[in-house]
Amino acid sequence: xxxxxxxxxxxxxxxxxxxxxxxxxxxxxxxxxxxxxxxxxxxxxxxxxxxxxxxxxxxxxxxxxxxxxxxxxxxxxxxxxxxxxxxxxxxxxxxxxxxxxxxxxxxxxxxxxxxxxxx
Amino acid sequence: xxxxxxxxxxxxxxxxxxxxxxxxxxxxxxxxxxxxxxxxxxxxxxxxxxxxxxxxxxxxxxxxxxxxxxxxxxxxxxxxxxxxxxxxxxxxxxxxxxxxxxxxxxx
Numbered sequence: 001x002x003x004x005x006x007x008x009x010x011x012x013x014x015x016x017x018x019x020x021x022x023x024x025x026x027x028x029x030x031x032x033x034x035x036x037x038x039x040x041x042x043x044x045x046x047x048x049x050x051x052x053x054x055x056x057x058x059x060x061x062x063x064x065x066x067x068x069x070x071x072x073x074x075x076x077x078x079x080x081x082x083x084x085x086x087x088x089x090x091x092x093x094x095x096x097x098x099x100x101x102x103x104x105x106x107x108x109x110x111x112x113x114x115x116x117x118x119x
Numbered sequence: 120x121x122x123x124x125x126x127x128x129x130x131x132x133x134x135x136x137x138x139x140x141x142x143x144x145x146x147x148x149x150x151x152x153x154x155x156x157x158x159x160x161x162x163x164x165x166x167x168x169x170x171x172x173x174x175x176x177x178x179x180x181x182x183x184x185x186x187x188x189x190x191x192x193x194x195x196x197x198x199x200x201x202x203x204x205x206x207x208x209x210x211x212x213x214x215x216x217x218x219x220x221x222x223x224x225x226x
Contacts, residue, residue: 044206044218044219045155046217047217059213095162095163104214105215106165107174112162
C-alpha cells in the first residue's frame with residue numbers, strides 16, 4: 001500500500017531553516033508529483049509547492065518563492081522540503097502528499113511534521 | 120486567485136441525520152473540486168474528486184454535487200465516525216486553494 005513517512009518534529013529559532021523529509025513506498029516514486037502543504041494550529045490547509053520526482057521540476061506558491069526549496073533523491077524514494085528564514089507564524093504541521101497525475105489534488109498524505117518556531 | 124468559501128463553519132447534527140456542507144468558488148471552476156475529511160491530529164483524507172466522484176473505500180453515504188461555482192457535500196445518514204472537519208478544494212494542473220473548513224460535530 002502507498003505510504004508517505006515524514007521525519008519527526010522540529011523546533012527552530014526565528015531566522016533559522018528547517019528541512020523535512022518524506023519517504024515514499026508502495027508505488028513508483030517517479031510516477032507521481034509530491035506536494036507540500038501546511039496547516040497552522042487551528043487553521044486550514046495551505047499549498048506550498050510541489051516537485052516532479054521524475055524530472056526534478058518544481059513549482060512553488062508565490063508566497064513561498066523566496067524561502068522554500070523542494071528536492072528529491074530518487075535512489076531512496078524521498079522528497080525534501082526546506083524552509084528558510086523561519087518566523088513564528090511558520091509554526092505549523094507540514095504535510096507531504098501525493099498528487100494525482102498533473103492535478104493538484106492529493107490521494108495519499110504523510111502523517112505530518114510539526115515545526116515549531118520560537119525564540 | 121480563486122477563493123473558496125464553505126458554510127457553515129460549524130455544524131452539529133444527530134446520528135442518522137442528512138447533512139449538507141456547501142462550498143462556493145469566487146469564479147467558475149467547472150467540476151474541479153475535491154472534498155477531504157480531517158480528524159484531529161490526522162492528515163486529511165480524500166473523499167471526493169471531480170465534484171462527485173467517490174474515492175475507493177469511501178462509504179456510499181457520502182456524495183458530492185455541483186458545478187460552476189456552487190458545490191455540496193452530503194452525508195445521507197450521519198454516523199458517529201463522521202465527526203471531523205471537512206474541507207473543499209479547488210484544483211487544476213497549476214494551483215489549488217482550500218475552503219476554511221466545516222467542523223461537524225455529533226450531538
